[in-house]
Amino acid sequence: MKNSRALVMLAVAMLAGLAAVVFASRWLIQTSSNAVTPIAVAAGDVSLGEPLNASLIRTVNWPTGSVPPGAFTDPKTLEGRVVRTSLGRGEPVIESKLAPVGTKGGLSAVIGEGNRAITVRVNDVVGVAGFALPGNYVDVIVNTQEPGKSDAQQSISKIVLEKILVLAVAQQVNRDDTAPKVVNAVTLEVTPDQAEKLDLARSVGTLSLVLRNQVDKATLPTGGATKFTLLGTPVAAPASAPAALPARPARVHYAARPAAKRDCVGVLSGVLGSVECF
Known part of the structure; x- marks a missing residue:
């Protein structure tokens, strides 16, 4: 009787342990899947000005907390986009490294x-x-x-x-x-x-x-x-114009004018006499 009870307890303990392992594994899988985000990275070295296609892009799981700003989760949205800077193998493709939509490949794509x-x-x-x-x-x-x-x-x-x-x-x-x-x-x-x-x-x-x-x-x-x-040769100063001589005041010459001819008469007043001119 005691042996059968011990076997039952052992079986129950084994089932409980197995259930705990199953639940823990499921929890870990769910947690790990929520902690990563698939983003597009370069499958190989991509040269500046080269258009992207499916052969140049692949998707990898990236830690969600450190996903670069501007990263792409759908590689199809990168079809035909032109890179403005060279990309190394495994480097995330972000918007700041791409030319505007509609840009053709070549040197013109990298001109600011x-x-x-x-x-x-x-x-x-x-x-x-x-x-x-x-x-x-x-x-x-x-x-x-x-x-x-x-x-x-x-x-x-x-x-x-x-x-x-x-x-x-x-x-x-x-x-x-x-x-x-x-x-x-x-x-x-x-x-x-x-x-x-x-x-x-x-x-x-x-x-x-x-x-x-x-x-x-x-x-x-x-x-x-x-x-x-x-x-270190000193530059010769340009020849200056000769100084202007001070202006000399003009001399004014005055010519004596002859006295105008007038009519004169003698006047006697008592014993005194005088001449009056008109």
Whole structure:
């Protein structure tokens, strides 16, 4: 009798333990499924300006509490969208890294709103020995003649544009490559006003690019460098006009006028006499 009671108690305990395991596993599965969110990530490396398609996107479970703002949960909504920056394998695709809807692929997709792209011819010296790469910032210097100067020695070098983004070198727009490339053309992102200045600068003189720090936003006004400032030669002051002589007062000449002829008569008054003229 005692053995049968012990067996019943053992069976009940085993059933209770099995039920607890089943309920706990279901609770863990439900909790884990609620703690992740499926988002779209790059299936491989995606180059700047490349349109997205189903082969370039895959879905992964991401912790719900750390989902990046602007992430996509449906890969179908990314069909045909163009990336503005390069994406690495497994990197989440977010709205800020995409061009506006309807944008076609290519370099035009990465040009900022209101800006333009202009290409200038460079060589290994002008192009900063190939270190002016896509994503870098440069200043543009023009060497030309000073206005009103005909002597070739009176040339001037002046920074005309500052902090200009390099969009592409030759036909390369990849911003992840850091190896220097000696090319014959560099494409810059400028505003319409800057595009006019740059086009005029390359027509009136020779251009040089000056590589600058990407986080340096300071603008330093310069007066330009000439031969005189380069050698420290004082500039001759322009010849001043001769001082005007003080005005001499004009002399006035007075001429004596002859007395007018008058009629005179003698007047006798007693013993006194006088002459009256009319």
